[in-house]
Amino acid sequence: MNNLIGNAPRHPGLWVDMNSQLKPSHQNTISTVSSCTQGKNELQALTPQLARLSQQGQWVVLISPPNIGYKQMLADAGVRMDRILLVHTKDEVEALWAMEKALTSGTSSAVISWTQSLDERDNRRLQIVAKNTQALGVVIEDANSHLPVTAHMHEDLGLQQACLFSSFH
Template identity: 65%
Template sequence: MNNLIGSSPRHPGLWQDEAKLSKGVSRMPSHTQGVQELQTLTPELARLSQQGQWIVLISPPNIGYKQMLAQAGVRMDRILLVHAKDEIETLWAMEKALTSGTSSAVICWAPMLDSRDNRRLELVAKSATALGVVIESGSDHIAAQLPSVADVHVNQGSLFSAFH
């Protein structure tokens, strides 16, 4: 049972793709409607857009994101824009985009999430084929308890997935 095939252990649970293990959902509190957070993500989004999968933007505010992404070298033909009518539809769209297998990145703009929505995203992150980012608007005392943009580690090749 302890035999190795090449340098790989024989137990199938250990064969999982490392990129898949690093996928998930990050929350980024914002007081700039996501401008600073999106600027932080643009180099990775540019790289991911070259892979041919979708970069999904859900309910982005009018912050000049098109110009920001284009200037960073993001392929604009790989951007999928979703306009949701409310927070429930926004989170549903994010869930579907994260688990579809066709996106390389999913970014949504939402108000501060409650514990129920946080739990929902934790469960979705387990089956996500992409790493998603929720840019949250909210109060200072709550945002201070959450990880900042500088604390969020952007993993090469695993930030997002595509969605059709």
């Protein structure tokens, strides 16, 4: 066995993969942000980067986005709308599965998923998946998910009513 190794370092931790050094380095992590605006402000902050990534010809994947006017927001930022892949899921498990698949497909430049909240196990699972991808990964958690459904409805109703009324002089 020693004859086969030759002059190579004997400890596997010292072996170097030359192919990985040639690839551009990304942080390879999934960013998780908590949002009180259903991700509207967070998506708005990402639009310049998404516009640049959409020009590369790969998919920008949106998983279970709420109705926050994201189509107009992305179009106004110059994102190529023919590169948007919209995925609707029935539950959190399916959303995480879709995110994993989109990140590891090799055809996505960005994957953004909306979810209630990630537990530690799911967060760790996504971080492991992120090590094998070059795509931007963002999970937008609903900061109000701990509130009862009726609180969401009253909060949304108040916002909707505020938008219906305007002052005129």
